[in-house]
Amino acid sequence: MKILNVENVSFSYSEKETVLKDINLTIEKGSFTAIIGCNGSGKSTLAKHFNAILLPKSGAVYVKGIDTRDEKRLFEIRSAAGMVFQNPDNQMVAAIAEDEVAFAAENLGLERNEIRRRVDESLRAVGMEEYALESPAHMSGGQKQRIAVAAALAMEPECLILDESTAMLDPQGRAELMQTIKKLNRENNITVILITHYMDEAVQADRVIVIDGGEIVTDGTPRAVFEDVEKIRSLGLDVPQAAELAHELGLTGVLTADECVNAVDKLLGGAGR
Amino acid sequence: MVDILIGQYLTGSSALHRTDARVKIILLILYAALLFIIKNPLSYAIFLIFTTALTMMGGIGFKAVMKSIKPLRWIIIFTAVINLFFTKGEPLLSFWKIAITAEGIDLAVKMTVRLLCLIVASSLLTLTTPPLTLTNAIESLLSPLAKLKVPVRELAMMMSITLRFIPVLAEEADRIIKAQTARGADFGSGGIISRAKSLVPVMMPLFISAFKRAEDLATAMDARCFISGAPRTKLHEEKLTPADARAGVVFVVFAAAVAAAELL
């Protein structure tokens, strides 16, 4: 089933330049997609079309079959596609974690018991239930972003969009957040769309879409996308070191560190041990 | 670090923390009213003891209390000095045109105690109540005004967000000041005009950042189905609890003690 349908979408902020050019894209329910591209490629602008923060200048975006221009169904669209942003400090409304998580559910006008249930479940889903009464101001970057994920989960979305949510985190925080969203994707069947410029994160997705100059230039499995080392480099992006090493040694089908170890082991055939 | 306590709620689970914010606000108003009608020194003593006890019960450290008093220290000192030297009465000590009177000492001490009690009690409210809860409480107390088309809800939301961002922006200001200092900026010298001018390299980036944050926040609120003016529900119970009843009883006992002291 398709959760997201992007049809011939073009977008520009001003007359002068087009940010998105005729984008066509569908996202399957339960999938984990990474959208990568350098700064200014249009990847964040595209992401903001997925929950009607931005509306296409031409073409259309459908969330669960609902046209994002349908203002009457805005709540349905936005609660179906939850979004987590880049700067953890700038997206928090409340001073206490559970109030932050409750915010969306309160906006939806839910019953108190239902809000409570969703808050507890969302916090548990991101492993932050012990921090319910703590202030996010005193948390690490990774923890803040997990609270932000829980805050989106309170809408019980089918799809979670992370708009460069790892960009301001340190390696530990990034690993924490990646682990959380992978678990949500696997165990709670939440569709994940991860906007990033970190290749090691993109590698963990089922599908990688590369955007450059407002257009989709590559779309495929991480293995297929990163095999074309020259192309990725020419777009100003990095290639995971395992893939780069394999490429230099003329090995194929290598994406992860373990695969690289196996391929090199095979290549050397025990020599030099 | 910038010393701003507003919005820097201290986590805790004391009876003071558990008391409903609306109850705390109303009791604080009554407390303040009472504080300004008392005359008997014994009442002042009761106020001091009661306020100290509350501070200890709330688990608020001496340092946090001092921090809330510090920004207002000049006002306290100024008030004390004015009362000390300019109260008419029987002079105890006099030199040149200035006389210290018994009435002056009496008034100066009383005013100082009043101000201290008021500041500490108000900080107890902000230190033991999360800002959002506080604004929710104000919203709830002011809700009758909504019938008069006052946008109580929006105002409360604005207030709580302002409170939340003050520490963030204060920290940012501190960082920008340090960064510009590293580029040789000098904030401490020169006349008023050159000092005001020297603030531009701090204020400009701070404004830009504040606008950027505001924009980000608005987007993040949109993404979570916030619509200004739309009906919302609340996570937290608005029902009063036994803790609130206890707070009420404690306050009545305190007020009775003060009344007794006044009538003595």
Next chain:
Amino acid sequence: MIRIENLNYAYKTGAKNQKQALVNINLEIADNSLTALIGHTGSGKSTLIRHLNGLIKPDSGKIFIDDTEITAPKADLRRVRFDVGLVFQYPEQQLFAETVYKDIAFGPENMKLGADEVKRRVYEAAEMVGLSEKPLEKSPFELSGGQKRRAAIAGVLAMKPKKLIMDEPAAGLDPRGREEIFALIKRLHKSGMTMLFTSHSMEDAAKTAERVIVMDKGKIFAEGSVAEIFARGGELRKIGLDAPQVTIIADKLRALGYDIPPVYTVEQMLLAIRKIIGGKNG
């Protein structure tokens, strides 16, 4: 030379908790060196570098810049700040003037230099960071992300510091932007400047620096040449630093019995593997 002796510093939070940020730091950073200061968030690296131009005063200990003790009560900190340039994290957030030119000129003007000298320095600094003349007349807010960062760095370079310290210079940039910044750091180092930058990426340190200082929990955890430090990759991973992927691959191959030294760049790894292949064929 920068020398730090027995430096201690604790944050004064005012509330009950005092947080010890730096514990008994002893360090020496030689002239014309290129050092990476790595550690995870909260390890104390940002706090430490803010001491180096007197923005923070230590609770105890001394700091010498060349032969001047900047922790002495009467130290001329303004002069120190012109000698030790400090570029903050996300420095583009401190841009304020109407034009990039005026922004870069802020430092030299604070030094009370003549108009001609200021102009000369602005153009020189802009050239060093690779900004052409055209963007100089633009508002800093019209520049792209990477350009803004470079303009902000030029603002510090225009003071012609002998030592330049940068806090997380590549934070938030995309791969191309990162590459530009690290190329700039190497260029400045070649021109004779003493360079120190912080990072939480072992990869950035491995690719760019000559020496590495590792901080953990406010203490110096390790210090040495790049090769010395990365030979201890396992320990570094334990304190929350992420190792370059090739380092992990090399470790695993070594565990399989291959004769591969600790490596930290793809080039070194290729060299090691090709050596084995060469041995096998020859």
